[in-house]
Amino acid sequence: MYATAAVMAGKGAPFQLREVVLDEPRPDEVVVRVVASGICHTDLIVRDQWYPPEPPVVLGHEGAGIVERVGSDVTSVRPGDRVAMSFDFCRTCRNCLRGRPAYCTDFFPRNFGGRRPDGSATVRTGDGSPINASFFGQSSFSTYALAPEHTVVPLPSDLPLEVAAPLGCGVQTGAGAVLNSLAPPPGSSIVVFGAGTVGLSAIMAADVAHCGPIIAVDLVPERLALAAELGATHGLHGTADGLVEQILEITGGGTDFAVETTASPAVLRTAVDSLNFGGTCGVIGAAPMGTEVSLDMSALLFDKSVRGIIEGGSVPRLFIPQLIDLYGRGRFPFDRLIRTYPFAEINRAAEDSEKGVTVKPVVLM
Numbered sequence: 019m020y021a022t023a024a025v026m027a028g029k030g031a032p033f034q035l036r037e038v039v040l041d042e043p044r045p046d047e048v049v050v051r052v053v054a055s056g057i058c059h060t061d062l063i064v065r066d067q068w069y070p071p072e073p074p075v076v077l078g079h080e081g082a083g084i085v086e087r088v089g090s091d092v093t094s095v096r097p098g099d100r101v102a103m104s105f106d107f108c109r110t111c112r113n114c115l116r117g118r119p120a121y122c123t124d125f126f127p128r129n130f131g132g133r134r135p136d137g138s139a140t141v142r143t144g145d146g147s148p149i150n151a152s153f154f155g156q157s158s159f160s161t162y163a164l165a166p167e168h169t170v171v172p173l174p175s176d177l178p179l180e181v182a183a184p185l186g187c188g189v190q191t192g193a194g195a196v197l198n199s200l201a202p203p204p205g206s207s208i209v210v211f212g213a214g215t216v217g218l219s220a221i222m223a224a225d226v227a228h229c230g231p232i233i234a235v236d237l238v239p240e241r242l243a244l245a246a247e248l249g250a251t252h253g254l255h256g257t258a259d260g261l262v263e264q265i266l267e268i269t270g271g272g273t274d275f276a277v278e279t280t281a282s283p284a285v286l287r288t289a290v291d292s293l294n295f296g297g298t299c300g301v302i303g304a305a306p307m308g309t310e311v312s313l314d315m316s317a318l319l320f321d322k323s324v325r326g327i328i329e330g331g332s333v334p335r336l337f338i339p340q341l342i343d344l345y346g347r348g349r350f351p352f353d354r355l356i357r358t359y360p361f362a363e364i365n366r367a368a369e370d371s372e373k374g375v376t377v378k379p380v381v382l383m
């Protein structure tokens with residue numbers, strides 16, 4: 019079937035809307051008519067080729083829409099169902115069997131490989147040449163997307179699809195880092211470095227988890243103001259003199275938890291230096307492969323941990339409904355991060371995200 023996709027044709031090049039041909043669904047796949055898709059930082063760093071797949075490629079991995087068709091073996095959703103799409107995982111490796119699909123040992127090829135796990139292409143150009151897609155099992159910058167059944171999450175009928183879209187990556191990444199991975203006990207101190215979608219979701223989750231103090235660190239005053247409205251008790255400018263000392267003072271000797279979302283080695287160093295004895299720093303920001311960081315080994319001896327976290331350690335079909343429930347009760351107002359754009363203005367949406375004008379751009383198909 020035909021679809022209109024935002025194709026990234028060369029490294030760093032703007033997205034171009036083009037007609038493409040979507041493959042027929044396999045027995046375990048669904049075709050989703052994409053209504054809305056968030057733009058995530060990972061889409062932009064793949065555009066800039068810090069990570070594969072190579073161009074030409076259809077990116078997008080925060081899609082939400084309506085199931086159009088299902089493969090012959092699909093049982094959990096039907097045409098007409100509203101779904102969000104999330105990352106792919108194999109379901110058979112040891113980490114998947116342990117209920118940790120975000121650490122699936124096949125995560126990288128399935129989400130960044132550009133093809134189905136069997137190597138076949140899901141998207142072709144009008145003349146039949148295969149192009150890379152299957153990005154996070156979806157490639158949602160398209161009017162239609164193919165997704166494996168187990169990666170789609172059914173949605174309640176009253177949740178707008180443009181609100182649901184970012185749950186599939188950015189929002190669950192930040193919220194899950196706190197609620198699933200770090201799991202701070204009530205009263206824990208926490209510092210969140212970077213107040214973008216991931217960091218602000220972590221701040222809202224820290225509020226849900228009854229953390230305090232909750233310190234936001236960012237370079238943009240407007241984002242610190244938004245962080246304060248969403249639960250941060252303190253906001254600090256990222257280049258302030260004595261940043262670590264200020265954190266030690268606010269937290270009474272060091273923070274119990276830190277969340278690093280910026281992918282900057284210098285910020286990770288600051289985050290680890292801000293920890294109290296026994297503290298844990300979650301590393302979420304995706305740095306270019308090979309990025310190294312220096313840490314004070316002697317300080318780490320005091321039971322300090324540095325821990326990488328992918329996709330908030332989430333099981334999407336469990337965690338996304340939990341976030342929707344919190345949202346419905348007014349305790350997780352992540353819709354405040356979202357600004358919508360027409361699909362045709364996807365490049366302006368990406369630019370606004372990079373300039374810090376928009377926290378979470380969502381394009382509407």
Ligand SMILES: [Zn+2]
Nearest residue numbers: 108111114122
């Ligand atoms: Zn697996």
Ligand SMILES: [Zn+2]
Nearest residue numbers: 058060187188
């Ligand atoms: Zn993402």
